[in-house]
Amino acid sequence: AISDNTVKIGYLADMSGTYRDLAGPNGLAALEMAIKDFGGKVNGAKIEVVSADDRNSPDTSSSTVRRWVENDKVDLVAGLVASSVSIAVSKILEENDRLGIVSGSAASSITNEHCTPNHIHYVYDTYPLANGTASAVVKEGGKSWYLLTADYAFGHALEGDVTRVVEANGGEIVGSVRHPFPTQDFSSFILQAQASGADVVGLANAGADTTNAITTASEFGVTQSGQTLAALLLFLTDVHALGAETAQGIQLTTGWYWDMNEETREWSDRFMKETGVRPTMVHAGIYSSTLQYLNAVAATGSDDAQTVRKQMMETPINDMFAKNGRIREDGRMVHDMFLAEVKTPAESRDEWDLYKILRTIPADEAYRPLSESKCKLVNN
Amino acid sequence: MSSNPDREYEQLRMSGLHAFYGESHILHGIDLVVHRGELVTLLGRNGAGRSTTLKAIMNMVGRRTGSIMINGEETMQCAPHHIARLGVGYCPEHRGIFSSLSVQENLTLPPVVRSGGMSLEEIYTMFPNLYERRFSQGTKLSGGEQQMLAMARILRTGANMLLLDEITEGLAPVIVEKLGEVLVALKNKGLTIILVEQNFHFAAPLADRHYVVEHGQIVEEISANELSAKQSVLDSYLGV
Amino acid sequence: MSEQYVLETRNLVKEFKGFVAVNDVNLQIRQGDIHALIGPNGAGKTTVFNLLTKFLIPTRGQILYRGEDITPLKSAAIARKGIVRSFQISAVFPHMTALENIRVALQTAEGSSYSFWKSGHSLHKLNERCMELLESVGLAEFANTTTVELAYGRKRALELATTLAMEPQLLLLDEPTQGMGSEDVDRVVALVRKAAQGRTVLMVEHNLSVVSKLCDRITVLAQGAVLTEGDYQTVSADPRVREVYMGSDGSGERGAQAPSQENVEAAQ
Amino acid sequence: MNQTFNPASIHQAIVEQQKAQDRKKMIVNGVLLLLLMAAPFVMYPVFLMKILCFALFAVAFNLLFGFTGLLSFGHAAFLASGGYTTGYLLSNFSGLTTELGILAGTATATAMGLVFALLSIRRQGIYFAMVTLALAQLVFFFFVQSEFTGGEDGMHGIPRGELFGLINLEDNLNMYYFVLAVFIACYLLVQRIVSSPYGQILKAIKQNEPRAVSLGYNVDRYKILAFVISAALAGLAGSMKSVVFQLASLNDAHWHMSGEVILMTLVGGMGTLLGPVVGATFVVNVEYQLSQGPLRDWVDPILGGIFVLTVLAFRSGIVGELQKFMRKNLG
Amino acid sequence: MTMIFGVPLAVLSGQLLIGIINGAFYALLSLGLAVIFGLLKIINFAHGAMYMLGALVTVVLFDLLGVNYWVALFVAPVLVGAFGILIEYFLLRRIAGQDHIYSLLLTFGVALIIQGVLTNIYGVSGLRYSMPDLFKGGINLGFMFLPYYRAWVIVVALLVCFGTWFIIEKTKLGSYLRAGTEDSQLMQGFGINVPLLVSLTYGFGVMLAAFAGVLAAPIYSVTPVMGSNILIVVFAVVVIGGMGSIGGAIITGILMGIIEGLTKTFYPPASSAVIFLVMVVVLMIRPAGLFGKEA
Ligand SMILES: Nc1ncnc2c1ncn2[C@@H]1O[C@H](COP(=O)(O)OP(=O)(O)OP(=O)(O)O)[C@@H](O)[C@H]1O
Ligand SMILES: Nc1ncnc2c1ncn2[C@@H]1O[C@H](COP(=O)(O)OP(=O)(O)OP(=O)(O)O)[C@@H](O)[C@H]1O
Numbered sequence A: 001a002i003s004d005n006t007v008k009i010g011y012l013a014d015m016s017g018t019y020r021d022l023a024g025p026n027g028l029a030a031l032e033m034a035i036k037d038f039g040g041k042v043n044g045a046k047i048e049v050v051s052a053d054d055r056n057s058p059d060t061s062s063s064t065v066r067r068w069v070e071n072d073k074v075d076l077v078a079g080l081v082a083s084s085v086s087i088a089v090s091k092i093l094e095e096n097d098r099l100g101i102v103s104g105s106a107a108s109s110i111t112n113e114h115c116t117p118n119h120i121h122y123v124y125d126t127y128p129l130a131n132g133t134a135s136a137v138v139k140e141g142g143k144s145w146y147l148l149t150a151d152y153a154f155g156h157a158l159e160g161d162v163t164r165v166v167e168a169n170g171g172e173i174v175g176s177v178r179h180p181f182p183t184q185d186f187s188s189f190i191l192q193a194q195a196s197g198a199d200v201v202g203l204a205n206a207g208a209d210t211t212n213a214i215t216t217a218s219e220f221g222v223t224q225s226g227q228t229l230a231a232l233l234l235f236l237t238d239v240h241a242l243g244a245e246t247a248q249g250i251q252l253t254t255g256w257y258w259d260m261n262e263e264t265r266e267w268s269d270r271f272m273k274e275t276g277v278r279p280t281m282v283h284a285g286i287y288s289s290t291l292q293y294l295n296a297v298a299a300t301g302s303d304d305a306q307t308v309r310k311q312m313m314e315t316p317i318n319d320m321f322a323k324n325g326r327i328r329e330d331g332r333m334v335h336d337m338f339l340a341e342v343k344t345p346a347e348s349r350d351e352w353d354l355y356k357i358l359r360t361i362p363a364d365e366a367y368r369p370l371s372e373s374k375c376k377l378v379n380n
Numbered sequence B: 001m002s003s004n005p006d007r008e009y010e011q012l013r014m015s016g017l018h019a020f021y022g023e024s025h026i027l028h029g030i031d032l033v034v035h036r037g038e039l040v041t042l043l044g045r046n047g048a049g050r051s052t053t054l055k056a057i058m059n060m061v062g063r064r065t066g067s068i069m070i071n072g073e074e075t076m077q078c079a080p081h082h083i084a085r086l087g088v089g090y091c092p093e094h095r096g097i098f099s100s101l102s103v104q105e106n107l108t109l110p111p112v113v114r115s116g117g118m119s120l121e122e123i124y125t126m127f128p129n130l131y132e133r134r135f136s137q138g139t140k141l142s143g144g145e146q147q148m149l150a151m152a153r154i155l156r157t158g159a160n161m162l163l164l165d166e167i168t169e170g171l172a173p174v175i176v177e178k179l180g181e182v183l184v185a186l187k188n189k190g191l192t193i194i195l196v197e198q199n200f201h202f203a204a205p206l207a208d209r210h211y212v213v214e215h216g217q218i219v220e221e222i223s224a225n226e227l228s229a230k231q232s233v234l235d236s237y238l239g240v
Numbered sequence C: 001m002s003e004q005y006v007l008e009t010r011n012l013v014k015e016f017k018g019f020v021a022v023n024d025v026n027l028q029i030r031q032g033d034i035h036a037l038i039g040p041n042g043a044g045k046t047t048v049f050n051l052l053t054k055f056l057i058p059t060r061g062q063i064l065y066r067g068e069d070i071t072p073l074k075s076a077a078i079a080r081k082g083i084v085r086s087f088q089i090s091a092v093f094p095h096m097t098a099l100e101n102i103r104v105a106l107q108t109a110e111g112s113s114y115s116f117w118k119s120g121h122s123l124h125k126l127n128e129r130c131m132e133l134l135e136s137v138g139l140a141e142f143a144n145t146t147t148v149e150l151a152y153g154r155k156r157a158l159e160l161a162t163t164l165a166m167e168p169q170l171l172l173l174d175e176p177t178q179g180m181g182s183e184d185v186d187r188v189v190a191l192v193r194k195a196a197q198g199r200t201v202l203m204v205e206h207n208l209s210v211v212s213k214l215c216d217r218i219t220v221l222a223q224g225a226v227l228t229e230g231d232y233q234t235v236s237a238d239p240r241v242r243e244v245y246m247g248s249d250g251s252g253e254r255g256a257q258a259p260s261q262e263n264v265e266a267a268q
Numbered sequence D: 001m002n003q004t005f006n007p008a009s010i011h012q013a014i015v016e017q018q019k020a021q022d023r024k025k026m027i028v029n030g031v032l033l034l035l036l037m038a039a040p041f042v043m044y045p046v047f048l049m050k051i052l053c054f055a056l057f058a059v060a061f062n063l064l065f066g067f068t069g070l071l072s073f074g075h076a077a078f079l080a081s082g083g084y085t086t087g088y089l090l091s092n093f094s095g096l097t098t099e100l101g102i103l104a105g106t107a108t109a110t111a112m113g114l115v116f117a118l119l120s121i122r123r124q125g126i127y128f129a130m131v132t133l134a135l136a137q138l139v140f141f142f143f144v145q146s147e148f149t150g151g152e153d154g155m156h157g158i159p160r161g162e163l164f165g166l167i168n169l170e171d172n173l174n175m176y177y178f179v180l181a182v183f184i185a186c187y188l189l190v191q192r193i194v195s196s197p198y199g200q201i202l203k204a205i206k207q208n209e210p211r212a213v214s215l216g217y218n219v220d221r222y223k224i225l226a227f228v229i230s231a232a233l234a235g236l237a238g239s240m241k242s243v244v245f246q247l248a249s250l251n252d253a254h255w256h257m258s259g260e261v262i263l264m265t266l267v268g269g270m271g272t273l274l275g276p277v278v279g280a281t282f283v284v285n286v287e288y289q290l291s292q293g294p295l296r297d298w299v300d301p302i303l304g305g306i307f308v309l310t311v312l313a314f315r316s317g318i319v320g321e322l323q324k325f326m327r328k329n330l331g
Numbered sequence E: 001m002t003m004i005f006g007v008p009l010a011v012l013s014g015q016l017l018i019g020i021i022n023g024a025f026y027a028l029l030s031l032g033l034a035v036i037f038g039l040l041k042i043i044n045f046a047h048g049a050m051y052m053l054g055a056l057v058t059v060v061l062f063d064l065l066g067v068n069y070w071v072a073l074f075v076a077p078v079l080v081g082a083f084g085i086l087i088e089y090f091l092l093r094r095i096a097g098q099d100h101i102y103s104l105l106l107t108f109g110v111a112l113i114i115q116g117v118l119t120n121i122y123g124v125s126g127l128r129y130s131m132p133d134l135f136k137g138g139i140n141l142g143f144m145f146l147p148y149y150r151a152w153v154i155v156v157a158l159l160v161c162f163g164t165w166f167i168i169e170k171t172k173l174g175s176y177l178r179a180g181t182e183d184s185q186l187m188q189g190f191g192i193n194v195p196l197l198v199s200l201t202y203g204f205g206v207m208l209a210a211f212a213g214v215l216a217a218p219i220y221s222v223t224p225v226m227g228s229n230i231l232i233v234v235f236a237v238v239v240i241g242g243m244g245s246i247g248g249a250i251i252t253g254i255l256m257g258i259i260e261g262l263t264k265t266f267y268p269p270a271s272s273a274v275i276f277l278v279m280v281v282v283l284m285i286r287p288a289g290l291f292g293k294e295a
């Protein structure tokens, strides 16, 4: 049965800090679109939304989520961006047996050593990012790599994944540099990358670090001197900020792009009407996962975490976000990923027309196989 | 004393002046008049409000009411920098030597407000100590040297009304003697001087008139020639 | 007392970037004396004080206290030996009451100054002594007044009382009467005289009447070096002292020569 | 007027005055205690514990800043090192009871406080603040680089365990009363320190350091002691916080946290005992409540506005202004 | 190839040059901060925000009005400087003479407001601004490729730094400023309009930050939070140089750029921490910074 005849969804994300643009207030808009599209009610029960800024702080987020689940009877926590916040929240959800869907975090540890039976990791993680971009670039002849890695857990994970993929495909890492997070001036590192003579300069960082590195690379003529830039985590908002002129030719992996087909375009147009911007993969993931959740609640007639999660795991995901996506027992939603290249200014029609999709990376190839999982829910 | 043609000109007139520091009411209605070329002293015990009177003229106290006319102009609404530009030179009790400036920079700091001030050479001949130490940091001077510097720097500006607060403090007797001569010379040049002094022996022979301040009020006015007659009154006020 | 001198300096020198502020000074201060250090402005008197109390490090030379070489000691250690100074520019704890100011000084001897676990009431036993000291400088009625609110002269008096609270063996006073009205000056003179019983005092003073009344022995500094030494009579008779320091009016009174002699007499 | 007073009566008056003040303090403390005891029945306990931890942190900071005049811009280092140590020990040594873990965290912060103090105490004013900031940044760098902290993912799943092996702290109410007890004890300790003989010397040093030196005090040692006590209490706050939330994160080590505690103290009223408590409560609450409400995108600018307003209109902080008001109106 | 500690000499020379360029940036930013602290005793925590405003105004002016880089180089600092004067006039002035800590709290609050409001308007991903055409490309120095724009940054930043130093240390106006900070009341008593001087000084310091912001716009991601992290680094530079020493701030800025550059070569992870290590060591040896006067 549905508790108190209400399905209550808590949206927790960075509303004002570094991750604001990739999820933030617009993610809430996506969530509300999903509820509206679903019809505003589930099996006659109300759907309510509460939301909060996570302040990028695990303890503020813990307080919020504890109150949500203990006092406000929140059934689902959505959003979830900073990995420290996602992990902290998932522990609380496990304690209280509620459900969480992580849409914004990159850490693959969320469904690996930190997996719980109470959360789902929906959009992407570092594993396919490395897999998609690195293998494609190596196959195209980019054999020797130089890595610029953000010196924190996310960067280290990405670096590890990239190294594995590059070496598996017959390439080699000729050098790497771990830069502090955040770094504004990358010229010194770009210079070292240039001096290394590597074919590819890989950016194992995110956000402002990545955009700064790309700007500097373009200023120092990295591509002119024959090197390729490979960014491992770029959101549409980052590329938009850089512009096609600076970012052109960069290859990247994404879980979704707004301009892939009729369905995505239709939804993105509606999203843009609401928010004024094109959606990132995180926005689309929030929309999709919320719909999937509500469908499962409707199907089971219950908002109990385990019941709903089971139902979601049993139902393949086929919507504008993913085709044949499925949720594994470790909580990982696996779906096809896409290798994209940033268009040249000549190719780009408008400021949001930024990617060419080069290749689809099949779900099974993209994500960490369960056989390698350290998740306590997986019997290895 | 030399009689000056401007003697009747009212350089300064304070009437009903009250002054406050925050909550505390320090001056309770001061009335006094100083004519051009006159040297008057403010005498009184510690804490009587003499320094405050000078600061009030400069608009450097918390709040003031009443009236202060300088050269016939009402200055209650004037900012301190306007008052200085009326030709008032102020030598504060705490000396106010700037540590980020050298002695020479300290000396040349106050802008010249009128012509007729002393030149740097004149000042250096008057205070050879300063000349010797002119490149050292202002606050590295000895106590007495700082006092000389504080006095010397307003002599350069050409101000024609000097407010001098305890200028002999901490000075060796020879220098005090010299300062006495300087004041006489300045007076002869027609400058108006208001002198706050503890050192009555220094002030007595120089002044035309004395005001005795007590509890923020003028309680007695004594001119130079009534000094001997009113000696006992004065002693009782000053607690000699 | 085996040592004749409480304090001795041997060839004390202080240079500031090539400028010699104190030049080869040999001071000898006898037990029980009130010893004055006088000299023109910039002669190096305050600097000598700073050297004796280690607020400045001597460039060369030695400082002996009761025969013991104290040159390497730090300020606080010197104070604990019983050499205590007052400052030329007034030094009080502005946001404490007068009584608390003195109590801080008394706590040094108390030995409880690190006791952060003890109640504040444990300090009340010092109040009586505080009141005595305050009374001796005429500040008893201001015991409970916050020090900022005291007039300048009273702050000086308070500072002196605080210094006395340390029960110093050797008291260093830098211009104790500066900025005081004649009334206060007399009080300070009396106070110093009282304080000097059983102690030794070294003072810098420009007020010659104070010096002449109080001091047993006088050292005249000029340009960093000792010019002469002796009792007041000897020193004031020395023409060199008259020239560099006392000026033409060597009468012992502080002040300039009067342009009109009558006025001065009238004033006295 | 010299006749109208006598020293003995003044002395008496001073003692009376202090006793009256003590009584007032007792009343305030009593009311505060009752409020805090009852609070978990009205408010959410974990949130209350968060407030108490930050309040303790601010109280610790204020001992140094408000009462000794030393502005440390590196107190986050103590908060974080307390938290990480306790978190690490409790996660990895299951035999350890919670209070031992907390003690160990406090001890680490204390030791670190001593090192900070020895390196910084001779610096004056802004230089002191900057040395402490620099040291804290180095500590931050260490935490980022170390494996055991979990980097920016943080340290998660710290067990609350059992107090003295007896009281189950997984229970929020038990945990709350434990945190409250520790907080009260520390608060009373600071209250005591401030009025103790030692506190008098700190006050003197704050007001006129050269004078204190000339009175024979080795001021460095007094300052070091204050610094170490303050670091210990800050570490204790961090240790408890890691147990309360069962996590420790880099946020606690970031310089923003050192800044935040300054803000809490100023908003509440520096140099008052209750100020940091009120300030921490206020800032934590405002930030939390705003982040939940319709203004959740505007938390930072609103906090900024509050700081500006505090400086312009309530410079002595909430408690400071209240005291002024009472003094004026109630004599 | 000549190697130094396993790094080719050519790379090392490149890194040194980069270090100097970044140092010039630090110098410009810390100069503004040093002027404001040194002369006004205001701990300007809004300095990072002003730097950001300089960059943001440049971008916004271009987007809205098509104002080009060269015009922005003058207009943006002037606009931001004027904004700074308003802040001084309406806010900072009211706390003149209070403990420095209040200026920290106040300017920190102002920075939060500015950054927060702009984040809500412009987001955090960054705004697009392209390099003026004149500066596209660069020259090959043999040991490295030097973009023209970086060469321009170093030249213009050093010129501005030197000019400022000259005004403050060598002119009468500068001595008014220095004295005014010690005892503004007395300076007023000498006939100097101190409040005006203070406003202008604050405005000028802020202008320097904004100028650095304009220089940054084409090469760094322009976001409302771009100034928040650079702030403490710049503070560190000023302190290492010695608070209040104008020349010290400039020299230290460049020095820190170089040290940071070398760290980026030899042990990159420490490159953001190294400046603090230097600060601890320097203050250990010289309690008032490299060029500061001891109190
Ligand atoms: N800034 C201030 N705030 C509050 N009270 C002050 C301030 N300055 C002076 N006072 C008080 O004002 C009164 C008059 O002080 P003022 O300095 O004018 O005295 P004075 O006659 O010059 O004596 P002194 O010989 O001590 O210089 C004193 O009681 C003093 O405590
Ligand atoms: N820190 C310093 N640096 C450079 N010169 C100094 C320093 N301190 C003092 N001096 C110089 O040393 C000389 C002696 O100064 P000192 O303060 O000892 O004089 P003093 O005898 O006490 O004079 P006064 O009677 O005026 O107080 C002065 O010329 C002064 O300028």
Ligand SMILES: [Mg+2]
Pocket (backbone or CB within 6 Å): B050, B051, B052, B093, B165
């Ligand atoms: Mg006075």
Ligand SMILES: [Mg+2]
Pocket (backbone or CB within 6 Å): B142, B143, B144, C045, C046, C047, C088
């Ligand atoms: Mg002296």
